[in-house]
Amino acid sequence: MASVSNNQVVVEAAGPESEISSDVLLSHFRRNMGQISRQSLVFFLGTLFTMAAGYLVKVYVARILGAELLGLYALGMTLVSFSQLLGVIGLPATAARYVAVYNATGRFGDLRSFLRKSASLLAGLNLLFSLALLFSGAWFARAVYHAPRLAQYIPYFAVLALLGALSAFFSQVLAGFKDVAKRTVITNFIGSSLNILLIVIFLAAGTRMRGYLAAQILGTIVVVTLLITAVWRLMPHGARAFAGTTKALDPEIKGFALAAFGMNALDFLLTQADKILLGVFLNASVVGIYVLASTLANFIPIVLQSVNQIFAPVIADLHAQSHKDVLERLFQTLTKWIIGLTFPLACVLVVFASPLMRIFGPEFVIGWKVLLIAAIGQLVNCGVGSVGYLLLMSGNQRRLIRVQFSMAVTSVVVNLALIPALGIVGAAIAAALINIIGNLWNLREVRKALRIWPYNRSYYFLLAPAFCTLAVVLLLRSWPLLLLHPWAGVFLAIGTAYAVFCAGALLFALDSDDRVIAQRAWAQISGSLQRLGARA
Numbered sequence: 001m002a003s004v005s006n007n008q009v010v011v012e013a014a015g016p017e018s019e020i021s022s023d024v025l026l027s028h029f030r031r032n033m034g035q036i037s038r039q040s041l042v043f044f045l046g047t048l049f050t051m052a053a054g055y056l057v058k059v060y061v062a063r064i065l066g067a068e069l070l071g072l073y074a075l076g077m078t079l080v081s082f083s084q085l086l087g088v089i090g091l092p093a094t095a096a097r098y099v100a101v102y103n104a105t106g107r108f109g110d111l112r113s114f115l116r117k118s119a120s121l122l123a124g125l126n127l128l129f130s131l132a133l134l135f136s137g138a139w140f141a142r143a144v145y146h147a148p149r150l151a152q153y154i155p156y157f158a159v160l161a162l163l164g165a166l167s168a169f170f171s172q173v174l175a176g177f178k179d180v181a182k183r184t185v186i187t188n189f190i191g192s193s194l195n196i197l198l199i200v201i202f203l204a205a206g207t208r209m210r211g212y213l214a215a216q217i218l219g220t221i222v223v224v225t226l227l228i229t230a231v232w233r234l235m236p237h238g239a240r241a242f243a244g245t246t247k248a249l250d251p252e253i254k255g256f257a258l259a260a261f262g263m264n265a266l267d268f269l270l271t272q273a274d275k276i277l278l279g280v281f282l283n284a285s286v287v288g289i290y291v292l293a294s295t296l297a298n299f300i301p302i303v304l305q306s307v308n309q310i311f312a313p314v315i316a317d318l319h320a321q322s323h324k325d326v327l328e329r330l331f332q333t334l335t336k337w338i339i340g341l342t343f344p345l346a347c348v349l350v351v352f353a354s355p356l357m358r359i360f361g362p363e364f365v366i367g368w369k370v371l372l373i374a375a376i377g378q379l380v381n382c383g384v385g386s387v388g389y390l391l392l393m394s395g396n397q398r399r400l401i402r403v404q405f406s407m408a409v410t411s412v413v414v415n416l417a418l419i420p421a422l423g424i425v426g427a428a429i430a431a432a433l434i435n436i437i438g439n440l441w442n443l444r445e446v447r448k449a450l451r452i453w454p455y456n457r458s459y460y461f462l463l464a465p466a467f468c469t470l471a472v473v474l475l476l477r478s479w480p481l482l483l484l485h486p487w488a489g490v491f492l493a494i495g496t497a498y499a500v501f502c503a504g505a506l507l508f509a510l511d512s513d514d515r516v517i518a519q520r521a522w523a524q525i526s527g528s529l530q531r532l533g534a535r536a
Helices: 016-088 093-107 110-142 150-177 180-204 208-234 251-281 284-297 300-322 322-353 354-359 360-382 387-394 398-421 424-450 459-478 480-484 486-508 513-535
Strands: 002-005 008-009
Touching: 008 459, 008 480, 008 513, 016 110, 016 150, 016 208, 016 251, 016 284, 016 360, 093 110, 093 150, 093 251, 093 300, 110 150, 110 251, 150 180, 150 208, 150 300, 150 480, 180 208, 180 300, 208 360, 251 284, 251 398, 284 360, 284 424, 300 322, 300 360, 300 387, 322 360, 322 424, 322 459, 322 486, 354 360, 354 486, 360 424, 387 398, 387 424, 459 486
Parallel strands: none
Antiparallel strands: 002 008
Protein backbone atom coordinates (compact mmCIF):
# COMPACT_ATOMS: atom_id res chain seq x y z
CA MET A 1 0.00 0.00 0.00
CA ALA A 2 1.40 3.41 -0.98
CA SER A 3 1.45 6.46 1.20
CA VAL A 4 2.75 9.98 0.67
CA SER A 5 5.29 11.71 2.86
CA ASN A 6 7.05 14.96 2.01
CA ASN A 7 5.86 14.74 -1.57
CA GLN A 8 7.64 11.42 -2.07
CA VAL A 9 5.99 8.08 -2.76
CA VAL A 10 6.80 5.58 -0.03
CA VAL A 11 6.09 1.93 -0.77
CA GLU A 12 5.41 0.10 2.47
CA ALA A 13 5.47 -3.40 1.10
CA ALA A 14 7.87 -4.92 -1.37
CA GLY A 15 6.95 -6.85 -4.47
CA PRO A 16 5.10 -6.33 -7.75
CA GLU A 17 1.83 -5.28 -6.14
CA SER A 18 3.43 -2.37 -4.29
CA GLU A 19 5.30 -1.32 -7.43
CA ILE A 20 2.05 -1.24 -9.37
CA SER A 21 0.46 0.86 -6.64
CA SER A 22 3.36 3.28 -6.80
CA ASP A 23 3.15 3.51 -10.58
CA VAL A 24 -0.62 4.04 -10.45
CA LEU A 25 -0.18 6.74 -7.83
CA LEU A 26 2.43 8.53 -9.93
CA SER A 27 0.32 8.20 -13.07
CA HIS A 28 -2.77 9.63 -11.36
CA PHE A 29 -0.73 12.45 -9.87
CA ARG A 30 0.92 13.46 -13.14
CA ARG A 31 -2.32 13.25 -15.12
CA ASN A 32 -4.30 15.35 -12.65
CA MET A 33 -1.44 17.76 -12.08
CA GLY A 34 -1.03 18.25 -15.81
CA GLN A 35 -4.71 19.00 -16.21
CA ILE A 36 -4.79 21.35 -13.22
CA SER A 37 -1.64 23.22 -14.23
CA ARG A 38 -2.74 23.68 -17.85
CA GLN A 39 -6.27 24.83 -17.04
CA SER A 40 -5.19 26.90 -14.03
CA LEU A 41 -2.51 28.64 -16.09
CA VAL A 42 -5.08 29.76 -18.64
CA PHE A 43 -7.39 30.94 -15.85
CA PHE A 44 -4.48 32.68 -14.13
CA LEU A 45 -3.42 34.50 -17.29
CA GLY A 46 -7.00 35.51 -17.94
CA THR A 47 -7.44 36.76 -14.40
CA LEU A 48 -4.08 38.53 -14.55
CA PHE A 49 -5.17 40.26 -17.73
CA THR A 50 -8.47 41.25 -16.10
CA MET A 51 -6.66 42.43 -12.99
CA ALA A 52 -4.18 44.61 -14.86
CA ALA A 53 -6.76 46.09 -17.20
CA GLY A 54 -9.33 46.36 -14.41
CA TYR A 55 -6.88 48.22 -12.20
CA LEU A 56 -6.32 50.87 -14.86
CA VAL A 57 -10.06 51.18 -15.43
CA LYS A 58 -10.69 51.46 -11.68
CA VAL A 59 -8.34 54.43 -11.57
CA TYR A 60 -10.28 56.03 -14.41
CA VAL A 61 -13.67 55.19 -12.89
CA ALA A 62 -12.64 56.39 -9.42
CA ARG A 63 -11.50 59.72 -10.78
CA ILE A 64 -14.66 60.16 -12.89
CA LEU A 65 -17.28 58.97 -10.39
CA GLY A 66 -15.63 59.81 -7.07
CA ALA A 67 -15.99 58.07 -3.71
CA GLU A 68 -19.72 58.73 -3.24
CA LEU A 69 -20.91 57.19 -6.51
CA LEU A 70 -18.55 54.24 -6.03
CA GLY A 71 -20.10 53.80 -2.61
CA LEU A 72 -23.61 53.88 -4.08
CA TYR A 73 -22.53 51.26 -6.59
CA ALA A 74 -21.17 49.05 -3.79
CA LEU A 75 -24.40 49.39 -1.80
CA GLY A 76 -26.44 48.56 -4.89
CA MET A 77 -24.34 45.45 -5.43
CA THR A 78 -25.18 44.26 -1.89
CA LEU A 79 -28.83 44.24 -3.02
CA VAL A 80 -27.83 42.37 -6.17
CA SER A 81 -25.93 39.80 -4.11
CA PHE A 82 -28.91 39.27 -1.81
CA SER A 83 -31.27 38.81 -4.76
CA GLN A 84 -28.89 36.30 -6.38
CA LEU A 85 -28.47 34.45 -3.08
CA LEU A 86 -32.20 33.74 -2.96
CA GLY A 87 -32.43 33.09 -6.70
CA VAL A 88 -29.61 30.61 -7.31
CA ILE A 89 -30.39 28.42 -4.23
CA GLY A 90 -26.98 26.74 -4.43
CA LEU A 91 -27.40 25.53 -8.01
CA PRO A 92 -24.09 26.86 -9.47
CA ALA A 93 -21.96 24.89 -6.98
CA THR A 94 -24.24 21.88 -7.48
CA ALA A 95 -23.71 22.10 -11.23
CA ALA A 96 -19.92 22.08 -10.84
CA ARG A 97 -20.10 18.81 -8.93
CA TYR A 98 -22.88 16.85 -10.64
CA VAL A 99 -22.08 17.83 -14.21
CA ALA A 100 -18.60 16.40 -13.58
CA VAL A 101 -20.04 13.23 -12.01
CA TYR A 102 -22.69 12.59 -14.68
CA ASN A 103 -20.33 13.34 -17.55
CA ALA A 104 -17.54 11.14 -16.14
CA THR A 105 -19.86 8.19 -15.53
CA GLY A 106 -21.71 8.45 -18.86
CA ARG A 107 -25.09 9.18 -17.27
CA PHE A 108 -26.08 11.52 -20.07
CA GLY A 109 -29.83 11.22 -19.48
CA ASP A 110 -29.34 12.37 -15.90
CA LEU A 111 -27.06 15.15 -17.13
CA ARG A 112 -29.68 16.39 -19.60
CA SER A 113 -32.41 16.23 -16.99
CA PHE A 114 -30.32 18.00 -14.36
CA LEU A 115 -29.32 20.89 -16.64
CA ARG A 116 -32.82 21.35 -18.03
CA LYS A 117 -34.48 21.32 -14.62
CA SER A 118 -31.92 23.43 -12.78
CA ALA A 119 -31.56 26.04 -15.56
CA SER A 120 -35.30 26.60 -15.82
CA LEU A 121 -35.66 26.74 -12.03
CA LEU A 122 -32.81 29.21 -11.72
CA ALA A 123 -34.11 31.46 -14.50
CA GLY A 124 -37.62 31.56 -13.03
CA LEU A 125 -36.52 32.26 -9.48
CA ASN A 126 -34.08 34.99 -10.46
CA LEU A 127 -36.66 36.70 -12.63
CA LEU A 128 -38.99 36.71 -9.63
CA PHE A 129 -36.41 38.11 -7.21
CA SER A 130 -35.16 40.67 -9.72
CA LEU A 131 -38.72 41.99 -9.98
CA ALA A 132 -38.89 42.08 -6.19
CA LEU A 133 -35.68 44.11 -6.15
CA LEU A 134 -37.10 46.46 -8.77
CA PHE A 135 -40.11 47.29 -6.60
CA SER A 136 -38.50 47.22 -3.14
CA GLY A 137 -34.98 48.50 -3.84
CA ALA A 138 -35.92 52.16 -3.51
CA TRP A 139 -37.20 51.51 0.02
CA PHE A 140 -33.91 49.85 0.98
CA ALA A 141 -31.98 52.80 -0.46
CA ARG A 142 -33.89 55.35 1.63
CA ALA A 143 -34.78 53.49 4.82
CA VAL A 144 -31.74 51.23 5.34
CA TYR A 145 -28.81 52.95 3.63
CA HIS A 146 -30.08 56.53 3.97
CA ALA A 147 -28.95 57.06 0.38
CA PRO A 148 -31.92 58.36 -1.66
CA ARG A 149 -29.71 58.85 -4.75
CA LEU A 150 -29.35 55.08 -4.95
CA ALA A 151 -33.06 54.66 -5.74
CA GLN A 152 -32.72 56.00 -9.29
CA TYR A 153 -30.27 53.23 -10.21
CA ILE A 154 -32.30 50.28 -8.85
CA PRO A 155 -33.66 49.18 -12.28
CA TYR A 156 -30.10 48.70 -13.53
CA PHE A 157 -29.19 46.63 -10.48
CA ALA A 158 -32.30 44.46 -10.94
CA VAL A 159 -31.22 43.56 -14.48
CA LEU A 160 -27.66 42.88 -13.29
CA ALA A 161 -29.01 40.51 -10.63
CA LEU A 162 -30.76 38.33 -13.23
CA LEU A 163 -27.88 38.30 -15.70
CA GLY A 164 -25.28 37.69 -13.00
CA ALA A 165 -27.11 34.62 -11.73
CA LEU A 166 -27.24 33.10 -15.23
CA SER A 167 -23.56 33.86 -15.77
CA ALA A 168 -22.61 32.23 -12.45
CA PHE A 169 -24.60 29.09 -13.22
CA PHE A 170 -23.31 28.44 -16.73
CA SER A 171 -19.76 29.29 -15.65
CA GLN A 172 -19.96 26.50 -13.09
CA VAL A 173 -21.43 24.14 -15.70
CA LEU A 174 -18.30 24.70 -17.78
CA ALA A 175 -16.21 24.03 -14.67
CA GLY A 176 -18.10 20.74 -14.30
CA PHE A 177 -17.07 19.86 -17.84
CA LYS A 178 -13.50 20.71 -16.73
CA ASP A 179 -13.13 23.33 -19.45
CA VAL A 180 -12.04 26.27 -17.34
CA ALA A 181 -9.86 27.48 -20.21
CA LYS A 182 -12.86 28.12 -22.44
CA ARG A 183 -14.72 29.80 -19.62
CA THR A 184 -11.71 32.01 -18.94
CA VAL A 185 -11.54 33.12 -22.57
CA ILE A 186 -15.23 34.05 -22.45
CA THR A 187 -15.43 35.73 -19.04
CA ASN A 188 -11.98 37.25 -18.74
CA PHE A 189 -10.57 37.95 -22.17
CA ILE A 190 -13.80 38.62 -24.07
CA GLY A 191 -16.16 39.73 -21.29
CA SER A 192 -13.72 41.90 -19.37
CA SER A 193 -12.31 43.50 -22.50
CA LEU A 194 -15.80 44.32 -23.73
CA ASN A 195 -16.80 45.69 -20.33
CA ILE A 196 -13.73 47.89 -20.18
CA LEU A 197 -14.31 49.20 -23.68
CA LEU A 198 -17.97 49.97 -23.01
CA ILE A 199 -17.22 51.59 -19.64
CA VAL A 200 -14.62 53.90 -21.16
CA ILE A 201 -16.93 54.83 -24.05
CA PHE A 202 -19.96 55.48 -21.83
CA LEU A 203 -18.07 57.43 -19.17
CA ALA A 204 -16.29 59.49 -21.81
CA ALA A 205 -19.73 60.37 -23.17
CA GLY A 206 -20.63 61.88 -19.78
CA THR A 207 -23.18 59.24 -18.73
CA ARG A 208 -21.48 58.68 -15.33
CA MET A 209 -23.20 56.12 -13.10
CA ARG A 210 -25.91 55.13 -15.57
CA GLY A 211 -23.34 54.53 -18.28
CA TYR A 212 -21.18 52.52 -15.88
CA LEU A 213 -24.10 50.21 -15.08
CA ALA A 214 -25.33 50.02 -18.69
CA ALA A 215 -21.86 48.96 -19.84
CA GLN A 216 -21.85 46.09 -17.36
CA ILE A 217 -25.34 44.98 -18.43
CA LEU A 218 -24.40 44.87 -22.12
CA GLY A 219 -21.14 43.06 -21.41
CA THR A 220 -22.89 40.46 -19.23
CA ILE A 221 -25.48 39.78 -21.94
CA VAL A 222 -22.68 38.91 -24.35
CA VAL A 223 -20.93 36.71 -21.76
CA VAL A 224 -24.10 34.77 -20.89
CA THR A 225 -24.80 34.16 -24.59
CA LEU A 226 -21.27 32.84 -25.18
CA LEU A 227 -21.36 30.67 -22.04
CA ILE A 228 -24.62 29.01 -23.07
CA THR A 229 -23.22 28.39 -26.56
CA ALA A 230 -20.06 26.84 -25.09
CA VAL A 231 -22.07 24.60 -22.76
CA TRP A 232 -24.20 23.38 -25.66
CA ARG A 233 -21.13 22.49 -27.72
CA LEU A 234 -19.59 20.56 -24.81
CA MET A 235 -22.75 18.61 -24.11
CA PRO A 236 -22.42 14.94 -25.11
CA HIS A 237 -24.79 13.99 -27.92
CA GLY A 238 -26.69 11.74 -25.55
CA ALA A 239 -27.49 14.73 -23.36
CA ARG A 240 -28.48 17.17 -26.13
CA ALA A 241 -31.80 15.62 -27.09
CA PHE A 242 -34.82 17.79 -26.41
CA ALA A 243 -37.06 14.75 -26.24
CA GLY A 244 -37.45 12.73 -23.07
CA THR A 245 -38.87 13.39 -19.69
CA THR A 246 -37.28 15.74 -17.22
CA LYS A 247 -36.97 14.04 -13.88
CA ALA A 248 -37.25 15.84 -10.59
CA LEU A 249 -33.93 16.58 -8.95
CA ASP A 250 -32.64 13.67 -6.89
CA PRO A 251 -32.79 14.02 -3.09
CA GLU A 252 -28.98 13.88 -3.05
CA ILE A 253 -28.81 16.85 -5.42
CA LYS A 254 -31.39 18.76 -3.40
CA GLY A 255 -29.42 18.10 -0.24
CA PHE A 256 -26.20 19.31 -1.83
CA ALA A 257 -27.95 22.38 -3.27
CA LEU A 258 -29.45 23.16 0.13
CA ALA A 259 -26.02 22.86 1.75
CA ALA A 260 -24.53 25.09 -0.97
CA PHE A 261 -27.34 27.60 -0.43
CA GLY A 262 -26.59 27.62 3.28
CA MET A 263 -22.92 28.24 2.58
CA ASN A 264 -23.79 30.98 0.08
CA ALA A 265 -26.00 32.63 2.70
CA LEU A 266 -23.20 32.51 5.22
CA ASP A 267 -20.74 33.74 2.61
CA PHE A 268 -23.10 36.64 1.92
CA LEU A 269 -22.91 37.64 5.57
CA LEU A 270 -19.14 37.21 5.59
CA THR A 271 -18.54 39.29 2.46
CA GLN A 272 -21.34 41.85 2.63
CA ALA A 273 -21.91 42.51 6.35
CA ASP A 274 -19.10 45.06 6.50
CA LYS A 275 -20.40 47.04 3.52
CA ILE A 276 -24.00 46.91 4.73
CA LEU A 277 -23.10 48.09 8.23
CA LEU A 278 -20.80 50.80 6.87
CA GLY A 279 -23.73 52.02 4.77
CA VAL A 280 -26.03 51.96 7.80
CA PHE A 281 -23.65 53.67 10.26
CA LEU A 282 -21.62 55.95 8.00
CA ASN A 283 -22.13 57.16 4.40
CA ALA A 284 -21.68 56.19 0.76
CA SER A 285 -18.34 57.99 0.36
CA VAL A 286 -16.74 55.96 3.14
CA VAL A 287 -18.16 52.78 1.63
CA GLY A 288 -16.62 53.70 -1.73
CA ILE A 289 -13.16 54.14 -0.21
CA TYR A 290 -13.43 50.91 1.78
CA VAL A 291 -14.64 48.85 -1.17
CA LEU A 292 -11.91 50.15 -3.47
CA ALA A 293 -9.18 49.23 -0.97
CA SER A 294 -10.76 45.82 -0.31
CA THR A 295 -11.01 45.17 -4.05
CA LEU A 296 -7.29 45.73 -4.45
CA ALA A 297 -6.62 43.23 -1.64
CA ASN A 298 -8.90 40.74 -3.38
CA PHE A 299 -6.36 40.57 -6.21
CA ILE A 300 -4.03 38.67 -3.85
CA PRO A 301 -5.79 35.26 -4.07
CA ILE A 302 -5.61 35.25 -7.89
CA VAL A 303 -3.49 32.08 -7.94
CA LEU A 304 -5.70 30.32 -5.37
CA GLN A 305 -8.80 31.15 -7.40
CA SER A 306 -7.11 29.90 -10.57
CA VAL A 307 -6.28 26.56 -8.95
CA ASN A 308 -9.72 26.20 -7.34
CA GLN A 309 -11.54 26.47 -10.66
CA ILE A 310 -10.18 23.13 -11.89
CA PHE A 311 -9.08 21.52 -8.60
CA ALA A 312 -12.67 21.48 -7.30
CA PRO A 313 -14.02 18.81 -9.73
CA VAL A 314 -10.71 16.91 -9.44
CA ILE A 315 -11.27 16.68 -5.68
CA ALA A 316 -14.72 15.18 -6.28
CA ASP A 317 -13.30 12.62 -8.75
CA LEU A 318 -10.37 11.56 -6.56
CA HIS A 319 -12.43 11.34 -3.40
CA ALA A 320 -15.10 9.28 -5.15
CA GLN A 321 -12.38 6.86 -6.30
CA SER A 322 -10.75 6.79 -2.82
CA HIS A 323 -7.40 8.09 -4.15
CA LYS A 324 -6.51 9.86 -0.91
CA ASP A 325 -2.76 9.59 -1.53
CA VAL A 326 -3.05 11.36 -4.87
CA LEU A 327 -5.33 13.99 -3.35
CA GLU A 328 -2.90 14.75 -0.53
CA ARG A 329 0.04 14.96 -2.89
CA LEU A 330 -1.83 17.37 -5.13
CA PHE A 331 -2.93 19.39 -2.09
CA GLN A 332 0.64 19.73 -0.86
CA THR A 333 2.16 20.65 -4.20
CA LEU A 334 -0.57 23.07 -5.22
CA THR A 335 -0.61 24.86 -1.86
CA LYS A 336 3.14 25.35 -2.05
CA TRP A 337 2.80 26.94 -5.50
CA ILE A 338 -0.12 29.07 -4.35
CA ILE A 339 1.95 30.46 -1.48
CA GLY A 340 5.01 30.99 -3.66
CA LEU A 341 3.17 32.82 -6.43
CA THR A 342 1.08 34.89 -3.98
CA PHE A 343 3.73 36.14 -1.56
CA PRO A 344 5.46 38.67 -3.90
CA LEU A 345 2.17 40.36 -4.81
CA ALA A 346 1.07 40.49 -1.16
CA CYS A 347 4.41 42.06 -0.19
CA VAL A 348 4.02 44.84 -2.72
CA LEU A 349 0.42 45.61 -1.74
CA VAL A 350 1.36 45.79 1.94
CA VAL A 351 4.53 47.87 1.52
CA PHE A 352 3.12 50.16 -1.20
CA ALA A 353 -0.39 50.49 0.30
CA SER A 354 -0.33 54.28 0.61
CA PRO A 355 1.12 55.05 -2.88
CA LEU A 356 -1.36 52.60 -4.41
CA MET A 357 -4.38 54.33 -2.90
CA ARG A 358 -3.01 57.77 -3.81
CA ILE A 359 -3.18 56.83 -7.49
CA PHE A 360 -7.00 56.81 -7.35
CA GLY A 361 -7.18 60.37 -6.06
CA PRO A 362 -6.57 62.32 -2.85
CA GLU A 363 -9.89 61.33 -1.23
CA PHE A 364 -8.96 57.63 -1.42
CA VAL A 365 -5.59 57.87 0.41
CA ILE A 366 -7.17 57.23 3.82
CA GLY A 367 -7.98 53.72 2.64
CA TRP A 368 -4.33 52.57 2.76
CA LYS A 369 -4.78 51.05 6.22
CA VAL A 370 -7.72 49.01 4.92
CA LEU A 371 -5.57 47.70 2.07
CA LEU A 372 -2.72 46.75 4.41
CA ILE A 373 -4.96 44.91 6.90
CA ALA A 374 -7.00 43.16 4.20
CA ALA A 375 -3.82 42.03 2.42
CA ILE A 376 -2.60 40.24 5.55
CA GLY A 377 -5.91 38.41 5.86
CA GLN A 378 -5.82 37.35 2.21
CA LEU A 379 -2.24 36.08 2.55
CA VAL A 380 -3.38 33.68 5.29
CA ASN A 381 -6.30 32.67 3.07
CA CYS A 382 -3.87 31.64 0.34
CA GLY A 383 -1.49 30.04 2.82
CA VAL A 384 -3.90 27.21 3.69
CA GLY A 385 -4.76 26.29 0.10
CA SER A 386 -8.09 24.97 -1.18
CA VAL A 387 -9.44 23.90 2.22
CA GLY A 388 -13.02 25.04 1.60
CA TYR A 389 -13.30 23.16 -1.68
CA LEU A 390 -11.73 20.06 -0.12
CA LEU A 391 -14.51 19.95 2.46
CA LEU A 392 -17.27 20.81 -0.01
CA MET A 393 -16.29 18.48 -2.83
CA SER A 394 -15.55 15.52 -0.55
CA GLY A 395 -19.03 15.46 0.98
CA ASN A 396 -17.97 17.19 4.21
CA GLN A 397 -20.08 20.27 3.59
CA ARG A 398 -21.56 20.11 7.09
CA ARG A 399 -18.15 20.81 8.59
CA LEU A 400 -17.74 23.74 6.20
CA ILE A 401 -21.19 25.07 7.06
CA ARG A 402 -20.41 24.86 10.77
CA VAL A 403 -17.27 26.95 10.28
CA GLN A 404 -18.98 29.47 8.04
CA PHE A 405 -21.98 29.81 10.36
CA SER A 406 -19.73 30.55 13.32
CA MET A 407 -17.68 33.02 11.31
CA ALA A 408 -20.77 34.75 9.88
CA VAL A 409 -22.23 35.33 13.33
CA THR A 410 -18.85 36.48 14.61
CA SER A 411 -18.45 38.80 11.62
CA VAL A 412 -21.70 40.62 12.36
CA VAL A 413 -20.88 40.94 16.06
CA VAL A 414 -17.32 42.16 15.49
CA ASN A 415 -18.38 44.62 12.79
CA LEU A 416 -21.11 46.00 15.05
CA ALA A 417 -18.50 46.50 17.76
CA LEU A 418 -15.68 47.96 15.66
CA ILE A 419 -17.32 50.03 12.90
CA PRO A 420 -18.94 52.67 15.16
CA ALA A 421 -15.63 53.07 17.00
CA LEU A 422 -13.02 52.74 14.25
CA GLY A 423 -14.92 53.24 10.99
CA ILE A 424 -13.41 51.61 7.91
CA VAL A 425 -10.34 50.46 9.85
CA GLY A 426 -12.63 48.58 12.23
CA ALA A 427 -14.39 46.92 9.29
CA ALA A 428 -11.00 45.93 7.82
CA ILE A 429 -9.81 44.44 11.13
CA ALA A 430 -13.04 42.47 11.46
CA ALA A 431 -12.79 41.11 7.89
CA ALA A 432 -9.13 40.11 8.31
CA LEU A 433 -9.76 38.36 11.64
CA ILE A 434 -12.69 36.40 10.20
CA ASN A 435 -10.61 35.46 7.15
CA ILE A 436 -7.71 34.21 9.26
CA ILE A 437 -9.71 32.34 11.91
CA GLY A 438 -12.11 30.78 9.39
CA ASN A 439 -9.37 29.48 7.12
CA LEU A 440 -7.31 28.03 9.96
CA TRP A 441 -10.43 26.32 11.28
CA ASN A 442 -11.18 24.88 7.83
CA LEU A 443 -7.61 23.59 7.67
CA ARG A 444 -8.15 21.79 10.98
CA GLU A 445 -11.40 20.27 9.67
CA VAL A 446 -9.65 19.01 6.54
CA ARG A 447 -7.04 17.31 8.73
CA LYS A 448 -9.73 15.67 10.85
CA ALA A 449 -12.08 14.63 8.04
CA LEU A 450 -9.70 13.64 5.23
CA ARG A 451 -6.47 12.92 7.13
CA ILE A 452 -4.45 15.05 4.74
CA TRP A 453 -2.14 18.02 5.36
CA PRO A 454 -0.77 20.61 2.92
CA TYR A 455 2.65 21.18 4.48
CA ASN A 456 5.89 19.23 4.33
CA ARG A 457 9.62 19.85 4.66
CA SER A 458 9.95 21.35 1.19
CA TYR A 459 8.21 24.50 2.44
CA TYR A 460 11.30 25.45 4.46
CA PHE A 461 13.10 26.12 1.20
CA LEU A 462 10.68 28.98 0.49
CA LEU A 463 11.92 30.98 3.47
CA ALA A 464 15.09 32.32 1.84
CA PRO A 465 13.36 33.53 -1.38
CA ALA A 466 10.56 35.07 0.71
CA PHE A 467 13.01 36.96 2.94
CA CYS A 468 14.96 38.27 -0.06
CA THR A 469 11.75 39.35 -1.78
CA LEU A 470 10.54 41.31 1.25
CA ALA A 471 13.95 42.97 1.66
CA VAL A 472 14.04 44.08 -2.00
CA VAL A 473 10.48 45.48 -1.87
CA LEU A 474 11.29 47.46 1.29
CA LEU A 475 14.39 48.90 -0.38
CA LEU A 476 12.37 49.95 -3.41
CA ARG A 477 9.76 51.58 -1.17
CA SER A 478 12.42 53.87 0.31
CA TRP A 479 13.72 54.98 -3.10
CA PRO A 480 12.74 58.69 -3.31
CA LEU A 481 12.27 58.65 -7.08
CA LEU A 482 9.58 55.98 -6.84
CA LEU A 483 7.73 57.92 -4.15
CA LEU A 484 7.29 60.73 -6.66
CA HIS A 485 6.01 58.32 -9.31
CA PRO A 486 3.79 55.74 -7.56
CA TRP A 487 2.81 54.10 -10.86
CA ALA A 488 6.42 53.32 -11.67
CA GLY A 489 7.11 52.25 -8.10
CA VAL A 490 4.28 49.74 -7.93
CA PHE A 491 4.93 48.10 -11.30
CA LEU A 492 8.69 48.00 -10.78
CA ALA A 493 8.19 46.50 -7.31
CA ILE A 494 5.85 43.78 -8.60
CA GLY A 495 8.19 42.81 -11.42
CA THR A 496 11.28 42.83 -9.19
CA ALA A 497 9.53 40.92 -6.39
CA TYR A 498 8.49 38.10 -8.70
CA ALA A 499 11.89 38.00 -10.39
CA VAL A 500 13.71 37.69 -7.05
CA PHE A 501 11.31 35.13 -5.60
CA CYS A 502 11.12 32.95 -8.72
CA ALA A 503 14.92 32.98 -9.12
CA GLY A 504 15.38 31.86 -5.52
CA ALA A 505 12.66 29.22 -5.78
CA LEU A 506 14.08 27.79 -9.01
CA LEU A 507 17.52 27.50 -7.45
CA PHE A 508 16.57 26.11 -4.05
CA ALA A 509 12.89 25.21 -3.60
CA LEU A 510 11.75 22.92 -6.44
CA ASP A 511 11.26 19.21 -5.84
CA SER A 512 10.19 16.55 -8.35
CA ASP A 513 6.48 17.37 -8.05
CA ASP A 514 7.14 21.08 -8.48
CA ARG A 515 9.04 20.34 -11.67
CA VAL A 516 5.96 18.56 -13.05
CA ILE A 517 3.99 21.81 -12.70
CA ALA A 518 6.82 23.91 -14.08
CA GLN A 519 7.22 21.66 -17.11
CA ARG A 520 3.48 21.62 -17.82
CA ALA A 521 3.21 25.37 -17.42
CA TRP A 522 6.22 26.02 -19.65
CA ALA A 523 4.85 23.64 -22.27
CA GLN A 524 1.56 25.55 -22.25
CA ILE A 525 3.30 28.94 -22.52
CA SER A 526 5.74 27.88 -25.23
CA GLY A 527 2.95 26.21 -27.20
CA SER A 528 0.87 29.38 -27.05
CA LEU A 529 3.83 31.49 -28.17
CA GLN A 530 4.51 29.15 -31.09
CA ARG A 531 0.89 29.34 -32.20
CA LEU A 532 0.98 33.13 -32.01
CA GLY A 533 4.22 33.16 -34.01
CA ALA A 534 2.74 30.87 -36.65
CA ARG A 535 -0.29 33.13 -37.03
CA ALA A 536 1.93 36.19 -37.32
